Amino acid sequence: MFISKTSEHALRILTYMALNYETQLSARNLFEELQIPKRYLMRLLTDLSKSGFIKAARGRNGGYVFARSLDTIYFSEIIDSVEGLLTFEGCVLGSTVCPVDKPCAMHQIWEKPKQTFLETLKSTTLADLRNGKNIRLKYSIKQIHH
């Protein structure tokens, strides 16, 4: 399971936009590229606008561009805004809170993968997608034609 479908959509939208940072992209552009259900995609874009990641230009020739610098947008913040990070930070697999003096049976086992996961989210920004710190861009960047 890992993360919700909606978070996945949000990440796909923003990572694609990050790789085409210079270009204003419309919902239609993003739909054609990402194949996320159109109306749902549109709603998510509005949500991402309200969350302040991107900003919308309305009307004819409208579309979306980033509202903030890419190097300030951590993956953790994106997921946090969509589904919250709390369920990832808790113990025994999400929901249960696990008291420090009486850890649950899986506490130790869970600790390492959980930390690796969270640390990656909290230390990686959308800018890292572009500067190749974590990723090769070679096959991923694609030119947008209007």
Add this chain to the structure above:
Amino acid sequence: MFISKTSEHALRILTYMALNYETQLSARNLFEELQIPKRYLMRLLTDLSKSGFIKAARGRNGGYVFARSLDTIYFSEIIDSVEGLLTFEGCVLGSTVCPVDKPCAMHQIWEKPKQTFLETLKSTTLADLRNGKNIRLKYSIKQIHH
């Protein structure tokens, strides 16, 4: 999110049973200890029986004990039987398959936490809970009274 509620229940059931390996436990015992909704718990126990992790003794003084040796039961197998492991093994956050020659934008970023998670699941058995390899038992074992 990480894993489904049902997987979480299953893991809590089996880890608790593992820590009380010697004792046959009834649905009632487990309900009192784990506070999983009673009827749902009972159905999950039947499911876990059918999956071959535990075996049921029916009728008065019935209950459940393990059907297999603890050191053969990997966490990966438990989750696999409840919700499947495929969504954890795929790329971009679960569902999307990511071609090797054209990896998605998050491919590299995701690789490490995903591997840590899966390797832990695939290398840890219920027996490890008891022998202290990964966990201190001190606070977790609890005597069952009939």
Add this chain to the structure above:
DNA sequence: ATTAAATAATACCTGTAAGTATTAATTTAT
């Protein structure tokens, strides 16, 4: 001014995971 092309708001629908209810079957103590 009008129309076309875009986003925004709001309400609604749907499929599925999670949980509940009912009845049947099994076993053992008495």
Add this chain to the structure above:
DNA sequence: ATAAATTAATACTTACAGGTATTATTTAAT
């Protein structure tokens, strides 16, 4: 034999994430 205590099977209900539909608003090209 009967009753009590358990698991098994099956069907139903509920909540919510995910997805649709409709209408309003905004902008710019003509």
